[in-house]
Amino acid sequence: MGEVDTHIPDGLMDPIVVGAGWALALPIIALAVYRLKKNLNERAVPFMAILAAGIFVAQMLNFPVAAGTTGHLIGATLAVALLGLYGGIVVMTTILVIQCLVFGDGGLTALGLNLLNMAVVAPLVAYGVLRITRKGLDNWNGIGVPLAAWTSVLTAALFCGVQLALSYSLSGGSYGIEALLSIPTMGIYHAMIGVGEAIITTGVVLFLSRVAPETMEFGMRAKEAKA
Amino acid sequence: MELNADRYARDSWLSAFDPRVKLLCFLSLAVVIAFLTGTDVLLLALAFVLSMAAVSRVPLRHLGRGYAMAFPFILVASLTMLFTSGSGNALAMGLRISSSALLLLVLVSSTPFMDVLWALRWFKLPSVLSDMIMFTYRFIFVILDESGRMRLARASRGFKGGRSLFDREAFKVLSNTIGMMFLRSYRRADRVYLALLSRGYDGKVRTLSGFHVRARDAGMGLTFVIIGALALTQQMGWYVWW
Numbered sequence: 001m002g003e004v005d006t007h008i009p010d011g012l013m014d015p016i017v018v019g020a021g022w023a024l025a026l027p028i029i030a031l032a033v034y035r036l037k038k039n040l041n042e043r044a045v046p047f048m049a050i051l052a053a054g055i056f057v058a059q060m061l062n063f064p065v066a067a068g069t070t071g072h073l074i075g076a077t078l079a080v081a082l083l084g085l086y087g088g089i090v091v092m093t094t095i096l097v098i099q100c101l102v103f104g105d106g107g108l109t110a111l112g113l114n115l116l117n118m119a120v121v122a123p124l125v126a127y128g129v130l131r132i133t134r135k136g137l138d139n140w141n142g143i144g145v146p147l148a149a150w151t152s153v154l155t156a157a158l159f160c161g162v163q164l165a166l167s168y169s170l171s172g173g174s175y176g177i178e179a180l181l182s183i184p185t186m187g188i189y190h191a192m193i194g195v196g197e198a199i200i201t202t203g204v205v206l207f208l209s210r211v212a213p214e215t216m217e218f219g220m221r222a223k224e225a226k227a
Numbered sequence: 228m229e230l231n232a233d234r235y236a237r238d239s240w241l242s243a244f245d246p247r248v249k250l251l252c253f254l255s256l257a258v259v260i261a262f263l264t265g266t267d268v269l270l271l272a273l274a275f276v277l278s279m280a281a282v283s284r285v286p287l288r289h290l291g292r293g294y295a296m297a298f299p300f301i302l303v304a305s306l307t308m309l310f311t312s313g314s315g316n317a318l319a320m321g322l323r324i325s326s327s328a329l330l331l332l333v334l335v336s337s338t339p340f341m342d343v344l345w346a347l348r349w350f351k352l353p354s355v356l357s358d359m360i361m362f363t364y365r366f367i368f369v370i371l372d373e374s375g376r377m378r379l380a381r382a383s384r385g386f387k388g389g390r391s392l393f394d395r396e397a398f399k400v401l402s403n404t405i406g407m408m409f410l411r412s413y414r415r416a417d418r419v420y421l422a423l424l425s426r427g428y429d430g431k432v433r434t435l436s437g438f439h440v441r442a443r444d445a446g447m448g449l450t451f452v453i454i455g456a457l458a459l460t461q462q463m464g465w466y467v468w469w
Binding site for chain 1: 402
């Protein structure tokens with residue numbers, strides 16, 4: 001897949017899978033928006049937007065994976081580490097909507113699935129891992145952040161692989177990609193991409209907490225990042 | 228990803244249409260195309276999308292560049308299909324992704340960003356999200372400027388980008404770059420916010436201009452409905468047109 005951006009395009013997935021993606025993603029995003037709105041100070045939106053724009057640009061920086069292929073950041077873990085779960089979901093949603101409606105990256109109907117994988121599943125997994133490692137380990141950002149980054153990327157990719165496989169079997173071969181091909185390919189490729197995501201996310205979080213600890217309080221829920 | 232995606236939008240003939248109608252039309256057609264599996268109906272859809280592209284007056288080179296970015300993916304998906312479920316399905320897959328990708332490209336390159344945002348607000352997108360989209364879009368270019376300068380500085384000191392995941396130095400440089408990018412942008416966001424405040428920003432957005440649904444918007448809607456209905460009824464076998 002190399003340099004190509006791998007957001008799900010229109011027409012690849014079975015319509016049932018596409019519909020299920022919207023049905024699963026929208027309520028959770030709505031909840032995140034609602035919860036965020038409740039304790040939002042007016043400064044928060046511009047600061048969250050800076051992070052969203054930063055992740056958007058960081059996604060364009062390719063890092064080397066192996067044998068000439070490159071990967072790029074998803075950024076869900078970074079967003080969650082700086083803003084907490086709801087902020088992370090809203091930031092990732094913003095990025096995906098802009099990529100779709102302004103840059104034509106990722107399909108219109110497939111936006112539901114892209115939102116599910118990268119704006120719901122990835123932040124949820126990242127948040128879960130960060131929470132668990134925070135309880136168990138003192139040195140949270142040395143182990144928790146890379147683990148969260150790697151797991152969130154791999155889980156999101158496996159979700160995509162399963163969606164491809166489901167599309168294939170539901171439609172009897174008109175949509176998607178067969179499970180035996182899609183799931184291992186997505187899994188192995190993103191297990192490597194995830195290492196890059198883990199290294200960069202950890203690097204950025206360490207850099208920010210060393211150079212400018214106040215940026216870890218980008219708006220709200222600084223506790224998520226520090227604890 | 229072409230960064231100034233709406234560069235040609237103001238010159239496009241389609242930009243004069245009501246963005247609400249346009250978004251709805253294109254979205255509905257994308258939904259219809261997602262259901263198509265027959266080569267004949269997909270060719271009809273592709274022909275219609277191509278004629279929309281011609282009508283939009285967006286330079287073909289611009290659309291072609293966007294399509295070329297998506298093409299390797301389309302090729303991989305179709306080739307996999309060819310080996311697992313036959314040439315008919317593979318061709319349909321290629322046509323389906325191509326026509327919907329081109330449809331979206333025509334939409335985004337013929338609609339100025341602010342019009343998209345205006346339509347999203349009208350469709351009652353929560354204000355947190357529409358404000359986030361507006362600010363983020365603006366900040367993307369601020370950050371790109373910043374990162375462009377940093378890339379130049381990096382390159383002039385001999386940074387090449389590294390060869391594999393084991394290249395520690397490359398990753399250190401990249402993480403620090405991203406971290407520094409956030410830091411500089413964060414400081415700048417502070418100033419942007421103060422500038423907004425001093426111009427009376429209170430979290431609400433007011434615009435002077437708006438759109439009204441005119442006859443030509445209704446015409447566009449009708450055209451999309453006819454094409455969509457034609458393709459869908461034929462695909463589902465509700466009525467066989469040809």
